[in-house]
Amino acid sequence: MTGLPILDITGLSKSYGAIRAVDGVDLQVHRGEICGLIGPNGSGKSTFFDCTSGLARPNAGSVKLDGQDITGWSLNRIAREGRMLRSFQKTVTFGALDIEENLVIAGQMFTFPSVASTFGFGARSRARVDGLRQRARELIRLSGLWDVRTQPAGNLSGGQQKLIQFASMLMPEPKLILLDEPMAGINPKLIERVVEAIRYANEQLGVSFLVIEHNIDVITSICQRVAVLDQGRKLAEGTPAEIMRNQAVREAYLGG
């Protein structure tokens, strides 16, 4: 946990009308770390995520990814050029497409200006797509979804779809993944598999994580460090054990 943080957020603020959803939050995610973000409902976690990932524009503050200022970049540019990907709570797959297609799309990350690469002309481009397909199949096997790989993703269970989404995000060799409640609404049996997948990505592929999660057991088991948001501000930050002991955090959860 030394050197430049992979994600460095300073003074991030976002208001909707008179409501200050996020109010001057600082947060760092270190290289190779799994960082948790918790807080009661309405504490601004989702808005914080949206502003970080480029889905919404912050009113103030800066987001630096790997030393590069990406404040105000669009979602797709951050994904493509920054290799920082995010997940969503509800919409998680391209429903009409099968799993392999889902993964291949996520892996493409095309730069638009090149006509040849966009339209897939030429041997190099074709080889690249073949490579992606190869990788997609590996990931499908690893996720244990091989048996359902030809089905439209929309037909699968919520948990399976979350696994697909997770596998999708591993396609473009990301540096950092933002997970928005990865365990919400999934079968308890699958929770273990998602946790395994996160561990695998973190340890084997060296991906850093920032995770919003309500399931405290999951947070304590996978995170090295946890930050707590309450009413748009950062309330506390520390190891999971420290956070569990923090009086202010307890009050926020119970009193909020």
Next chain:
Amino acid sequence: MLFQISEQIVNGIVTGAVYALVAVGMTMIFGVLRAINFAHGEYYMVGTFGAWVAIEYFDLPYPVAIVAGVIATAFVALVIGQFVMRRMVGAPAEAGVLATLGIALILQNSVILLFGGGYKFFEGGYIEPVTILGVSLAEQRLLIIAVAVLVFFGLELLVTYSRMGKAMRAVSQNVECCAVVGIDVRKVVVRTFVLGAALAGLSGVLTAPVNVSVYGGMGELITFKTLPIIIMGGLGNVRGTFFAAMILGIAESLVATYVGLQFRDTVGFATLMLVLMWRPHGLFSAQARY
């Protein structure tokens, strides 16, 4: 000059009142069904034809013909509502577009098949001009304005206080929840549809004496005029629709006078596009429904 402008504004209000009566039904239907009704102008045509048949074939007086026209429209709308619109609940937008285009073709061409494609002459109505503040107007036009105001007042009461109005509001807010609280969404859709179509029919019957001619293709023009209105009025917003219709009526009247009649039919869509550049969700909020 000032007199001229005020006269044109009065003209615009009359036109706007006609548009408002048609557009309000369309916007209500959009509210509950989330589908653009490309056939809506056809109910205007059906109403006019109903009244024309009553006068021409049965020699009924105009006030009775108004009732006949509206009833005929409501009946046609009920049939279509039961067989087609009910099934559009929860259907994708494309299905709504295709189905209503199909209905428009069927209604328009059935009427042409029955009565021929030519223009019919509409007798009846109160066409004597009266002069108010120096502006000469047919009595019928005053009637149109009066009815439009009454209808909108009535609709406000209906959606605020009546059971059906409340159900309509509920459906337009959230279809899934309605099923939970026991509102029959399909029934509400059909009723709204019949009400909306009947208002379009009423508008047709009231306008016929001043427009004189009655023909199968007349509904299509009205559909095109009302489409921009309901978007500008904030889809599903009754009050917004009323004001948007008035704005468009007045704008058309001024354009026809000072720019040229041939640009009149472009006013609606041109205004719509300018408005959308400026406010992508229309002039009036779609949130404040009814």
Next chain:
Amino acid sequence: MSLNESSLPLPGRDLRLPFGLAVVVLACCAPLLLGNYALHAVIISLIFLLPAHGLNLLVGYTGLLSLAQAAFFGVGAYVSALMAVHWGTPFYVNLFGAGLVAGVLALPLGIPALRLRSTSFVMCTLGFVIIGQAVAKNWISLTRGDMGLSAIPKPYFALGPASFAVSGTVGFYYLVLAIAALATFVVWLIVTSPAGRNMVAIRENETLAESVGVPTWRYKLVVFMISATFAGFGGSVYAHYLTVVSPLTFQMSNSTLMLIIVLGGGPGTISGVVFGSLLFVGLSEALRIAPELRMVAYGFCLLALVFWFPKGFAPLITRFWTMLRGRS
């Protein structure tokens, strides 16, 4: 959309090649099999196939319901007609001119329009058609207004010193067939490319597509332009075939016909759209047998489509392909 069937064994015989050959032979021999009038109907179908292909890229693959096709179709027709009448340029120059102008025009129109969502976008695109018609009617010095441009020359080709004109229904049929086949091939290239996959991603879920790095805004704009280009090509061929253009080329019924072809044929499939254009344009021509009932019957066909084939004929076509491929 499953693209990995090669790894699976095929239990039955693969009939795709013989079927494809049969279609090609049938298309080439059509003038021998069909009367002049039926051939005319097929020509009109193939002309409408071009804008329908464009619309399919937009509606079927990218998920944007647009009624603007007739506007670009009209622009293409007028550009081609004006070039042919005033400059006497050969057909292929007019064709590309028409496609180019339509495609470039789509840029300034698309930028504001694509900011809108669902219904507003549909209405805005309908507005393009209405305003296009008004321009064609009132810019009399250029378009001759309602008088239209007539006596548009037959398509002729000037290649170096040699030049020849395509005349007669049969000649035109082969010309249109070649153009339509080429266009179908180009569409196939697009939709099977990585870009095509990204388009489908946008259709399925725009935000998710953004999150995996698809620049959705640029994609939508470019697809809108490509779709306009196809419409422009169609308009050009149409102008040369009918030898007249009038402001009525810009009319909603053209847009709706194209939409019916795509939605009815099967949005998001190429064969569906080809089939749809032959069926729906052909149907409209065939129903001339009973002219009084024609439009009523057409209306009922649309309703039948909505109720019985909510996804167009695409599922049927998929079944058919599966059958051909020899699997059950």
Next chain:
Amino acid sequence: MANTVHRRAFCLLASAFCLAGAPAFETSALAQDSSIRLGIVAPMSGPNARYGAFSLRGAQLAAKDINAAGGIDGRKIQVFSADSQGTPVEGVSATRRLIDQDKVDFLIGDVSSSVTLAMQPVVEDAGVLLINAASSNPKITYAAGVGGFKWSFRNYPTDENRALIVAQYAAEKRGFTKFAVLSVDSDYGRSAIEFTKKYLPRFKGQILSEDYYKEGEVDFRSVLAKIRDSGAQAIIMYGLADTTPIVARQMTEVGLAGKVPLIGNGEFNTEKTIKSAPKALEGAVEAAAWLPGWDSPKSKGFVARFTAEYREAPNNHAYVHWETVNLLGKAVEAAKSTDRAKVRDALAKIKYDSAVGEVTFDDHNQAKLPMILLQIEDGKPVVKGAYSADIDYPR
């Protein structure tokens, strides 16, 4: 369930294909006989449907009477009709169907000039004789005969002719110098105004305002109020018959009636139109190819015959189509054959006695025909004379 859906789907598909395939097989069934196969292209639906209905009835009546009288040298006239909807595209499709499907040798059509212009190249390719009977745009015969299209003829006076006569009458007989234009937005309405502008300076007239309405327009109050305030002495209107009552009524409403007359063309003279707004139409001046009140035995005979057959008085379009079918009959008789080329040559040389005078064709295949000028006086159309003018072909 899925099975039934698909079965239904296949049935529907199969029937659709049968429908689509039907025309291909139909052709062989039509044997060549010695009848005269005549196609009528006219707007049967759309805003011009009234014209189409009258046109077809006129043509059918003529064919019926000719056939009842034993035909032309024993040859019966068979009438086929097709709907152009008043649009060029549909018109071309309709024309092709008549030529390819019904195998017609002769065509009469369309009412709308835009459609006729689109039909011309089609008939030229097919070598089918087209006699237009109701389109007035001059361009049609600019491009015919020595102008290019050998198979196109027109038995109808042109807008140029009409514009000149109306302008002349309004200026010389009525003393108007200030005009407002309110015409239909079509090539008929626009080109008539174009020619009016060409000739108006000759009579020291000026145009104060110029407006064009779309087919189907119903609200003229704004533009009429503008015209009222502009001080125009007459409204030049080349409009559609069905719109005239609307304009007339709204003229009454804005106070134009009785002060500013309509001049031009648009069936101002029918009983129904006059009844709709008698005050507004008083003094209206119209130039028409024909009107039911035209005083000649042949014309009177036609009105009586038509009224007896259809229980409705004929209009201009019924007459011109009736007359044109008769003209074609005479040409076939002169050619002693139904051979298209022979009939065409006979037509070019024909001298035919029509209800409004002798018809001959010039080298542009344009019939030399008079325009009848009438004025509404005391609620009745009064004929003021028939005028011919030579056409000034562009070189």
